[in-house]
Amino acid sequence: QVQLVESGGGLVQAGGSLRLSCAASGSIFSISAMGWYRQAPGKRRDLVATIARDGSTNYADSVKGRFTISRDNAKNTVSLQMNNLKPDDTAVYYCNAISRGFNYWGQGTQVTVSS
Numbered sequence: 123q124v125q126l127v128e129s130g131g132g133l134v135q136a137g138g139s140l141r142l143s144c145a146a147s148g149s150i151f152s153i154s155a156m157g158w159y160r161q162a163p164g165k166r167r168d169l170v171a172t173i174a175r176d177g178s179t180n181y182a183d184s185v186k187g188r189f190t191i192s193r194d195n196a197k198n199t200v201s202l203q204m205n206n207l208k209p210d211d212t213a214v215y216y217c218n219a220i221s222r223g224f225n226y227w228g229q230g231t232q233v234t235v236s237s
Contacts (some may be wrong), residue, residue, distance in 0.1 A: 123146070123149055123151055123226075124146055124148045124150065124152075124153060124219050124221050125146070125147045125148045125228040126144055126217045126218075126219055126226055126227065126228035127144065127145050127147075127171060127217075127228060127229070128142060128143070128144045128164075128215065128217045128228040128229065128230065128231040129141050129142070129144075129145075129231065130231060131232045131233045132144040132232075132233070132236045133196055133213060133232030133233070133235075133236065134207055134233075134234070134235055134236070135235070135236050136207060136209055136235055136236065136237050137206055137207065138163070138207050138235070139203070139204060139205045139206075139207065140204045140207065140222065141143055141201060141202070141203050141204070142158065142201065142202040142215055142217075142231060142233075143158070143199060143200075143201045143202075144158075144192070144199060144200045144206070144217030144228055145197075145198065145199050146199070146212075146219055147198065148209070149221060149222075150186075150198045152221040152222050153175070153219045153221045154175055154176040154197075154220050154221065155171070155172050155173065155174050155175070155190075155219070155220045156172070156173055156200040156218065156220075157160050157169065157171055157172030157173060157174075157191065157200070157217075157218045158170040158171050158191065158192055158200070158202045158217060158218065159175075159215070159216045159218055160205070160211075160213035160214065160215045160216065160233075161213055161216070161230075162198045162213040162214075162216050165213075168182065169182055169218065170182055170185055170189065170191075170202065170215070171185065171191040171202060172191070172218075173191045173192070173193045174199060175193075175195065175208055177193065177235070179191055184210070185211075188204065188205050188206045188207075189202060189203065189205070189210045189228055190203040190205075191203075195230045200217065201202070201220050202215070204227065204233070207233075208235060209235045209236070209237045210235075211233060211235050212233060212234050212235050213232075213233060214228045214231065214232050214233075215229040215230065215231050215232075215233050215237060216228055
């Protein structure tokens with residue numbers, strides 16, 4: 123079992139920045155990939171960015187060049203630095219971890235970008 127707790131969401135104006143953090147606990151040594159997903163009202167949950175244990179990353183096209191995912195394996199955390207935020211980035215952001223083939227999710231943190 124893996125538990126994930128997110129922090130760092132909030133309200134920001136367009137063009138601003140936010141940093142999300144996610145702390146993992148439990149069976150952390152079995153975690154392979156970690157990442158962030160987001161879900162806007164009435165829409166499906168979509169990938170934002172992922173990072174593997176070796177540090178390789180993957181980003182949604184809509185956030186490339188604006189968002190940066192990072193991971194600290196020693197502290198069992200994953201972060202998402204979000205710059206130049208746009209109103210379309212408004213969503214609930216969920217931390218994700220994959221462990222032994224299972225997906226684990228955090229409770230989500232709201233990010234709201236005003237125009």
